[in-house]
Amino acid sequence: MPSVDFHGYDASAGYTYGFCPEMAPDWLDLAATMAGSAPARASGDAPFRYLELGCGQGMGLCLLAAANPQGQFVGVDFLPEHVDHGRAVAQAAGLTNIQFSDGDFVALAQQWPAAFGQFDYVTLHGVYSWITPPVRAALVRCLGQATAPGGLVYIGYNAQPGWLGSVPFRHISRLLKEESDQPSEAVVQASIALFDQLAAGGANSFRILPGLKSRLAAVKRQASNYLIHEYLHEGWHPLWHSEVAKEVADGGLAFVGTASLAETLLPGALPPPLGATIAEQASSVLRMDVQDLVINQSFRRDVFRPASSSASVASDAVLDAMMLRLLKPVDGDSLTIATSFSEITLQAPAYAEIVAALGSGARSMGELLALPAMRKQGRSNALQIIALLLHARIAGIGRSAPASIQTVQGLNQFIANGAARGRRYDHLAAAALGSAVAVTPDDLLLFDAWLAAEGRTDATSLAAACGEGGAPAAGDTAITPERAAVFLDQTLERWRKLGVVA
Template sequence: MPSVDFHGYDASAGYTYGFCPEIAPDWLDLAATMAGSAPARASDDAPFRYLELGCGQGMGLCLLAAANPQGQFVGVDFLPEHVDHGRAVAQAAGLTNIQFSDGDFVALAQQWPAAFGQFDYVTLHGVYSWITPPVRAALVRCLGHATAPGGLVYIGYNAQPGWLGSVPFRHISRLLKEESNQPSEAVMQASIALFDQLAAGGANSFRILPGLKSRLAAVKRQANNYLIHEYLHEGWHPLWHSEVAKEVADGGLAFVGTASLAETLLPGALPPPLRATIAEQASSVLRMDVQDLVINQSFRRDVFRPATSSASVASDAVLDAMMLHLLKPVDGDSLTIATSFSEITLQMPAYAEIVAALGSGARSMGDLLALPAMRQQGRPNALQIIALLLHARIAGIGRSAPAPIQAVQGLNQFIANGSTRGRRYDHLAAAALGSAVAVTPDDLRLLDAWLAAEGRTDAISLTTACGADGAPAAGDTAITPESAAVFLDQTLERWRKLGVVA
């Protein structure tokens, strides 16, 4: 068998099983609509085609396929381990609307498979800033082949200037790999130990680059397989928005807006002098780069579409018809939301009506905007509040007609069972959202035991089913009768509303 050319990408470890809500079709349609551009579909129940380039373990794509049975999904990755995992999950969950392909962007750019065709949604999360310039150029050509007229393209990437403080750590980590010929996991641990020594010894770089210290602290909290994918590639290169916009323009794509909904508040949420400085810049890309300089941007979630359809405009009626759901309750008299540019504190009167309305069931954006307190706020301010609630995962964008619950049951049962066997899964498919909800390991242990009992159980029995006194076999916390009761009385009720369980 010929050896695979990974183009400088470190393929020594599989990636994580995470999920990014911003890549869901309904979220991307919302992001486009809030930017004044038309969604990719005429309605949320219309059939569509969806491609993820660099799909990793395929878990996110399986979650989307389960929650959107009207869509057809294709995942491409050049790590065979990733493709095998995605296929195994899809088969075990009984998903018939998804396929995985091991593919090299360079080869795909040269000969785009006729069977692939074009897609209404094309997404890539992270990989764009992890590959070498020639591979990025090939990837842009793939985007040109893949994106249907009127389609939406999501590119999530490490952005500047927020990674400037990490350059020394990445450089030394990569150099250690090249010079030591050690396994990548050992390289990462050696690099962390080296930088600990440098920090303890008072190296000037830690004084001049305060971001280096915080980055080192973050690195220590992250899994080795993530760190290998983040730092050890030859092509690691955080990018400015203007660089990405220029590159994808060669593939016929034009910028629409951001899928990071909190950033729709910018530049208005910044102090007046900074807003004025940004507004003075001569072009949209210059204004965006200066804005990113102001907030020290480290990760962008940009949405593009074919330049030939970039002038399509969304009406207020399209936005008002979109459905929202409550993902979790809100306690206290205020809500502090962390964004890329600051922490924003909302007082209860600003959001209480929205949370109360969603607490009784899904509501359209128009219904929420018509609430008395929202009318008093005015439409622009009310939309900003809703954007913040979505960003904070308190509310979720969803479907007007949820998918049948049967569509997600097989996958969610597989996830719950896999988690008890050591897989670090952390989301469940939600038929009402066309997306997924975040869960904890304890949630999944309890769900696995509840499903095994076919839903006929009480808190004591559920605790016993989770192990001796509820203690995990190899975990962090114990399941108690109290936590089992919360699961039965509150978590399951919330999940039923979201179409996670029947």
């Protein structure tokens, strides 16, 4: 990897292998529809084109390509290590509907490749608030050229005011990088050590900025390659929604709504005086910034579309046709869901009918809304409950025609094998969702051993096989036969329903 910055971007370490469910095509269509805007596709089985700018290691894009064979996917990143990894994964998994390209936003903005064309979905996660203003301006020009009429644009970015407590740590980290010739990883560790000293000595900043202490604690739990990408770029700059909306308007894009479905409850879910204060603001961007100030927003997932098609309105019929599936069981008499603005506790009568219906198979949104308890709630309240279940990953949206299990199985086998050998993969493709499901390191180690045994194994043998590969997946605890039994009896059954495994 290069040790110098590229357009002010620290290129000394590869990024993580994460996946963001909000970037899936069906999720974006749902987010647009819940905001009253038309989806990018009229039907789930319609072909589409999907672009991710700043695609990182490409794992998220490969997961989507495997789960959506009717789509054509393109990933662009300027780091050769990222592009090489994405291509290697796609080739090993036998994915034929995806391509990766080296790309510099500044060069692409000057001449958008004719071979790229336009896309129904254009996404970028994180990178927008990590690049310098000139590069952001170039990226906006790329968005304008890349987005097809009626298409949707997802931008996930660090938002204000939630990062105010991090400004001192970021400033000193970047200054240490500029003032020393140490590798970036060493700079991060030196910055952590310095702030530990300041906290122990009673520096006033820790009293005035209580978020600084919690941010330092969070930093210590995160991988160094993530921290390099999060804090050491010259262009690191958390943004207000109004700033982003104004910038992308130069590319002909208008705000649709949020892909963070729990936030569709706002401002109504806030205490009445605060909700009223937000509602009385004169403009939509002012209302959004005041709302973010109220909840101390730290990350936004905004959905935009070309202004020329922003007036397109979704019908209830489109929303009602969308299919949901159960991702995991719900135990107990209540469900507490963490959101960006509070913890919301739902009592079982509010969601039990939905969970029970999904437990017996996929259901359309319309079918769920027609359940007796949901009719009693009223359509608006029922939609909010469903939004919370989706946000909490209790349910998943899957409007697309399910992919062939063979399409996802090659990728999932590659992921399990790589994870068993130390790669920090954490999702598997799900054919029935057109997306992916989160998995634990233990899940992947068990899955790899199960695949190696061609599914012919019992819990005791499976647990023993996991121990033969060296250190246990969780790092310090061996996988027991009881844990293996849960995998065989429960996890695999749930995965089969979601199209993760045959």
